[in-house]
Amino acid sequence: MAEASRLTESAGAVFAVLAQVGSATRPQLASLAGLSKPTVSAAVAELEGARLATHSGTSSSGTGRSAAVYGLGAASGSVLAVDLGPARTRVRGCALDGTLLAEADTPRTRAADAVREALAALPAGAPLRAIVVAVGDVTAPDRAGSGMRPATAKAGPVFDAVSVALPPGVPVHLENNVNCAALAELHEGAARGRRTFGYLRIGVGVGLGIVIGGQVLRGANGAAGELARLPYPWDDDREPRQEALEAYVGSHALLRRAAEIWREADGPCPRTADRLFALAAQGREPARAVVARHAADVGRLAAAVTAVLDPGLIVLGGSTGADPQLLPGVRAELDRLSWPTEVVSSQIGDLGTVAGAARLAVAKGVQTVTEGARVKD
Amino acid sequence: MAEASRLTESAGAVFAVLAQVGSATRPQLASLAGLSKPTVSAAVAELEGARLATHSGTSSSGTGRSAAVYGLGAASGSVLAVDLGPARTRVRGCALDGTLLAEADTPRTRAADAVREALAALPAGAPLRAIVVAVGDVTAPDRAGSGMRPATAKAGPVFDAVSVALPPGVPVHLENNVNCAALAELHEGAARGRRTFGYLRIGVGVGLGIVIGGQVLRGANGAAGELARLPYPWDDDREPRQEALEAYVGSHALLRRAAEIWREADGPCPRTADRLFALAAQGREPARAVVARHAADVGRLAAAVTAVLDPGLIVLGGSTGADPQLLPGVRAELDRLSWPTEVVSSQIGDLGTVAGAARLAVAKGVQTVTEGARVKD
C-alpha cells in the first residue's frame, strides 16, 4: 500500500543523512543524525515501510557483529538539473544521494531535446521531486519555490524553450549559473570543507558566487555577485559606466588587448584565450605580458570582493580565470590591496554548473521528502 | 539557595523570549516561544525559582480572566557596552531586556573612568554577564568569546587602557564600531523589520556594516565591510592604491574639495562638514555643487556594495553620510549604476555604536543564561 503520509521528524532526519552519505549502517546514521540507536531503528523501519530506504548489504568492521547497510529505496525518486549554458545545454538526472542516473549534452538550440532525453532515462516508477535550471541571468527571489522566470530578457527565451519539455507538477527552481558552480566547488571542488568563500568566474562576463555558512547568498534582487555593475572606471575625474567592467576585464577585452600589442615578429596572434594562455605558459613574450596584466586585473576584481566580504578564500573559474598561471599575479595584487585571502583555481571547470545545479536539486528533492511530499502545495 | 545548575531547554527558550520583550504573560510567552501552555508554566516556575524571572503584575485584556505578567528577575544580571570612539568614550550598562541601567560619556582619554563610573552604577547583587567593546578597527574572529584584541595597532592602545578597568572573569567581546551601529539600525533604527541590509558609514573614513539574515557578517579576518580597501582609482591606465578611497571620499577630502573651488565672493569657506551641509541646504552655490558631487561619490560607493551584495537596503550614516539632502543624489547614481535598492538615512546618529554594542552585549548575556552560565569555559 502506498503510504503518502508525512514522515516523523526523526525519520526525516535519518533520510536526509542517508541521502547525504549514500549508504550507511544504523550506528553510522545514529551518530551522523545525532539520534539514539533505538530512534534510528524505528526511523529505518518507517523508511523501509515507505520504500524510501532498503537494506543493501552488510558491513563487517573486522571485529564484532556485522551491521546492516541501508541505502535509498525505490520510492525516493530522482531530480533533474539543467544548465542552459551559452553554447551547450547540459542535463543531469540524479538520485537523491547524488548518483548520476542520466546525462545529456546538446547544443544550446536543442535544449528541450536534452531534457526529454534525460527524463526518458530516469526510472519511471519513482517520482521526479525537483528540477533546477541554471541560467546565466539574475533570477528573481524564490517565493513559492516554483514559477520563477529569469529577471531580464537575457535568459528568458531559452528558459521558455526548455520549460515546455518539463513535466508538470514538479517544482522548478531557477538559479544563477555562477551560484551553481560555486556550490559545486563547495561540495566537490576547491572549496571542500569550507563554510564561506567566493567563486569568481571570469569569461566573456564576470560573476561571483557567494557562499556564506554553506548557503548561497542571493540578494534582494537575486543579483548578489553581479560584479559587472561594480563602478568602473572610477577616479576623481572619471564617471563609472554600466557594463564597462566586463568590457575591460572579460575575455573579449583580453584578446583585443593582445591583438593591439601584437607584432609581426611575434608570430600569429592568438584568437582564443586558451591559445593565449598556452603561449604564455611557454614564456613567449607578448603573451606572457598580456596574461600578467590580466592577472593583475583579476586581482583587483578579487580585491573589490574581499573589501566588501572578506571571504577568506576565492576560487577562480571561467574560461579566462581558472588557469593556474594566473595565481601568482592575482595573489600579489590581492596581497597588495587587501586582506589575507587564499586564492586557488577551480577544480571542476565547465561541468561545475550542472554539478552544482544537481546538488541544489538533490537538496530540494530531499526537502520534499522530509517536509512531507507536497507536490502541489 | 543559589541554584547554579543549567536550565532546561524550554526554560532557556522562555527566558530568551522574556528578555526580548521585557515583560509578558504566560500565554504571550507560549506563542512567542512556540511552546505549549503547560511547558511555559513549568518553565516560568523554574525561572522564578532561579530568580531569573519575577511576577511583576497582572494584565486584564478586557474580557476573561486576567493573566499574570512576568519580567526579568534579580538574578538575571546585566551587561556592559563600551564605545571607544575617536573623540569620546561612551559606556552603557543594561539589563538583559535592554533597559538602561547606567550611562557614562567622557573624552577618549578618560575611557577607563567612564567604565568604572558605569560599573559602579550597576546593581551589585547580580552578575555582570558580558562586556562588548566597540572599536574603530578590524577585530580578530571570535574564538573562545574572550581575549581578543584589535587586529592592528590602530585601536590597540585605547583598548588596553580600558581593559584594566574591566572586571575579571566576565567574557569580553570586541566588535567593530560600524558593525555595532548597523545592529542599532537593525533593532531600533532605519532598518527595523529587515533581515538583510548594509549600513554605509562615511566620515573621516568609510565603513560598511553588513547584516544578513539578522546576523552581522564579520568575514574571515573580521574585515568584511572595510571598504577603504576597495580598488581605487581603477581604470585601464591607473593603478589602485591602498587607502586612496578614503582620501578621496572621506570628510577631509570633502572639505579640501570645497576649499579648492571656493572664491572670495562666496563668503567664508566652511571648516566643518556640518557647516558645508548647512550652506548647501540653503541652496548657496559652491556648497550645493560640492555636496551634489559628494552625493554622487557616495552613490558610487553604494553601487560597489550592491554589485557584490545586493542587500536591498542601504542605510547611510556617519558625519558626512547621514544628511538627508544627500539622498536624491545617492539614489540617482545608484539607480544609474546598479540594482533597485532602497536608500535611507540613519535614524540614530552618534549613539548608534553604543546602542548596537549594548544589543550585542544583551544577546551575549542572554546566551550565558540559556546555555548554562559558563563564565570560565
Next chain:
DNA sequence: TGAACTTCGTTAGGAAGTTAACTAACGAAG
C-alpha cells in the same frame, strides 16, 4: 570447538514536551 571480546540491535524505563479537557478567575448582561 568454545571462551572471551566486540559491536549490533532491541527492550524497558524515564524525561520532556504535546494535545485535550477541565477548573479557576474575571467582566458583563439579565
Next chain:
DNA sequence: CTTCGTTAGTTAACTTCCTAACGAAGTTCA
C-alpha cells in the same frame, strides 16, 4: 446577585525521544 462567555492556568493521557541494560551475532585466540 446570578449566570454566561471568555480567557488563564492545571491536570492527565499520549508522543517522541533518550539512556541503560541486555540479548544476538560476529571475530579472535587458545
